[in-house]
Amino acid sequence: MKQAYVAGYVRTPFTFARKGALAQVRPEDLGAHVIRNLLARTGVDGAEIEDVVWGCAFPEGEQGLNIGRVVGMLAGLPETTAGATVNRWCGSSIQAVQMAAGMLAMNAGEAFIAGGTESMSRVPMMGFNTLPYPSWDTQAVEDYINVGLTAERVARQFGLTREQQDRFAFASHSKARAAQLDGRLAQEIAPFDVDGTDVALDGCVRDTTLQKLGELKTAFLEGGTVTAGSSSPMTDGATAVLVCSEEFAVRNGLTPLARVASFAVSGCAPGIMGMGPVESSRKALARAGITMDDIDIVEMNEAFAAQAEACRRELSIPEEKLNVDGGAIALGHPLGATGTRLVGKAATLLKREKGRWGLATQCIGGGMGIAMVLEAA
Template identity: 40%
Template sequence: MTEVFLCSHRRTPIGRHGGALAMLRPDDMAAHVIDGLLDLHPGLAVDEVIFGCANQAGEDNRNVARMAVLLSRLPETVPALTVNRLCASGLDAVIAGARAVRDGADLVIAGGVESMTRAPFVLGKAETAFARAAEIHDTTIGWRFVNDRIAQAYGVESMPETAENVAADHGISRADQDAFALRSQARYDAGWHASDILPATLRGRKGDTVVNADEHPRATTIEKLAALPAPFRKGGTVTAGNASGVNDGAAALILASAAGVKRFGLQPLARVGRAASAGVAPRVMGIGPVAAVERLVARGARRPGDMDVIELNEAFAAQALACTRAWGLADDDARVNAHGGGISMGHPLGMSGARIAGTAARRLAEGGSAAALVTLCVGVGQGVALELLAV
């Protein structure tokens, strides 16, 4: 099998909803990180660009990857594809890019982008003549234009409600969720992440503003976390403090064959190994990584307990703990999200999978590690997992 190398990783800072990156369109953010890779490696000949994006009904014109190519310094002859598996879209872009390299491409740029701030409202067309009803939905996150058969068979619980289901099914206490959230904030290392960040310049009437740091991390205490309300269920345990944020950002990586690495003088961070996806009940979508990793292991990957590096997207502390406990890991296992995760950093849906793949590759490249697990849960009940290997 053709070896695929993950080489460079560049990303924007992660902005809060309505925050520092709110004025940036998703196609502009994606183009920005593509150009950042071109700045690192002048003379790249890119075979294809693949990006993940969950909210594809707005400014990105449904194929944000192609728009980003046209806005970047890449020639218009570079083809582009946008993939959508909601929260795992960025990781699926990496997996699809690796497949393209295995099929003969020398170099693919893969990544993910999301502006949850700018996700539009959508209005459905009338289903009958002279209809007077108008159904408007916010596309930021969650269900819209629900199929009645889906609702009857599976329900349409919100993402926080599914986390409450996971907490109840797996006996995960509020105290344990808050402790996990506090560790995520404490582990976030701005200095470690700084080398991946490509500052974003915002043009304004009073001059330019440069955003060069993640906006979501915040100092907190266990007392402050315990004082937050749990608004999603009476007697519930899920709060704004032990859940990921609603965020904006973009990330991009270079995937190359051995010939591409040699041709362009690249320095690989990791080798791309096996990948797997799986479906679970939508009401407990957060356990998706457990099913996906089970398939990954069946395909020959190491078990999570034998991995040196684990990047597990923290959609909610409840679902992250359900996964790590299913794998027999301690709640505070140092291998899991060593430099922070979705609770501290935020979760721009389409970006996160690419971001954690880049983070895992960097951790591998630091030495002393042989294999990494990259995995996310997915709304409506799925999980995706990828194995990375040391070079």
């Protein structure tokens, strides 16, 4: 069975939805941009790409019409390269990487572009037509789609105080700002031209303080603990990685970043969807034949500080190994694009930090977790 390698990673800057620099950019253009830049950076001929496997959490409107095919066409890939859209909500683009790895293992191709796009400016979270199943009661609907309240529930159930959440959020911004200032984030970003201006920086990173975070009102529950500051912001962005076989990498003179060692998905109660990473990570670690002690790098999505910190504790992830360049609270969370950022980032960090094992994981609305273990190549 062929092994799958991550051999390149690029993303757009991530900016606030509706008020950020990319708010007027169509999601297809964001996607095409990262594909073009990934090919340029790796030097791979687009004709060699079997398929574009593309994550998108709300594939409708401008993100509809099989955006996976559209972004490939707009990027200038030959018509012979196919394209598919993957939807596992926030886990869509980790799933896209796994689907590419799976096809590779089944000898159904040598090279794939996996990635994702989400413009939360142009297609709102929950889409334009929110039509929950009619026999569900309001509580079931709330558990399934009102993720802010699930974060409140996790905070209560796992004993996360407001201050602990604010500290987590502050750490995320501090790490991200430091990485932004010394150019670590710039290495993964392909600046996007908007009306003659290069948008090169992530727009959600804040130079904030614990005091400022502590002064914010709660966002989802009166008397609760979760604020806009301890939640990932609505974000626009796109990400892409090159997934290929070892033979393909050698033939094209590529230096792979990491091998896809294992993968897992899991389910949990929708009302505490933020705990999804716990079981999926445990399964993925077991499938890779390692434990958390072996892990050098963890890229875990920070949908909310409450769930991320609760998962960190449950999985015994050392703080210094978690999201070393900041997480989604600071960087943003363009839903369907986030998974590939986590995989690409973990693979990149394994190289940079000279680690061996990396874990990319995230929670998913509706009560799921997704995890991928990477081994440095």
